[in-house]
Amino acid sequence: MIPADVIRNIRRIQIKSSHIVDDLLVGRWHSAFKGRGMEFEEVRPYQVGDDVRSIDWNVTARAGEPFIKLFREEREMSVVLLVDISRSQDFGSVHQTKRQLVTELAATLAFSAIKNNDKVGLTMFSDMIEQSLPPRQGSRHVLRIIRELLYTDPVGTRTDITAALEHLGRTSRRRRVVFLISDFQDQGYEQALKVMRRKHDIIPVLVRDKRESELPAMGLVALRSPETGQIVEVDTTSRQCRARFHAMMIDKQKRTDQMLSRLRLEPIRLETGGDMIEPLTRYFDRRQAKA
Known part of the structure; x- marks a missing residue:
């Protein structure tokens, strides 16, 4: 239950x-997100404005009048x-x-x-x-x-x-x-x-979360990595300390962005x-x- x-x-x-x-x-x-391709569905009589490249010449020859091929998108993905x-x-x-x-x-x-x-x-x-x-x-x-x-x-x-x-x-x-x-x-x-x-x-x-790249001024803070468990004490009242932290995180983000750009992958942020x-x-x- x-x-x-x-x-x-x-x-x-x-x-x-x-x-x-x-x-x-x-x-x-x-x-x-287009389907995998186009699949033949049926033929129908030619109408004014249809693309002449879609004419089915075999059916046209048998019928004595122009017919065109219709296709549908293979949608399932x-x-x-x-x-x-x-x-x-x-x-x-x-x-x-x-x-x-x-x-x-x-x-x-x-x-x-x-x-x-x-x-x-x-x-x-x-x-x-x-x-x-x-x-x-x-x-x-x-x-x-x-x-x-x-x-x-x-x-x-x-x-x-x-x-x-x-x-x-x-x-x-x-x-x-x-x-x-x-x-x-x-x-x-x-x-x-x-x-x-x-x-x-x-x-x-x-x-991302904005606090991952910006430290607020909260005094001496013990930061613990959720992935490694490592604990580091940081003096967040220091502008220099906050600036170094910000620069380090921005550099990491920049390297990720550059890697995705090299691979021609467009991210959603x-x-x-x-x-x-x-x-x-x-x-x-x-x-x-x-x-």
Whole structure:
């Protein structure tokens, strides 16, 4: 029996995500993510304005009048949500943690997929694969995804993007649309990402909290890394100390951005407490314009 508070939380996210999808994203999703190709459907008589390149000359010759071929898009597509649930995702300096933001994002993407008759799967990772659900259709499957994202307690603590990408390579032989959702607090994964982007449509989603790069002046503070457990005492009253911390974090973000740019991967950037929808719609509109 699932506890009542769990059901309420899942239902809340379902309602919020469904409204977002219906109001803003469902049309954009279809336009941004094309199907695998075009499949022949039928022929019909030629009408003024039809593209003459679509004329079926064999049928035209038999019928004695022009007919054209009609095609339909092979729409069904598989989407994989590759989601970082390492301990750093539990951080949040506003009304939500990174993991809460990630759950709402994943739910929104999953409902967008099934509204367009696409399949959606989930792989959650830390420094190991925590849980993996193969791509399927249907709202019941999406509710399972939401539940796992909300309540899976990770065994691992750190982030290993390389391991997650290698798991993707082993389990997804056919081409997928892959949303790689993480704060990217890892290194050494560029080669694995380079390999996977040749096989799959990889979309990095960078999730951050503003306090990860800015220290408030609060006196002597003991900072503990959620992933390594290391504790460092920092004098936050020192402007020089705060400036060094800010510069170090900005440099890390810059190196991640440069790496994604080298691989020609355009990220979606989200921040806790901020608007999730505007970055998504902006990305889908840009992608549609490039199609």
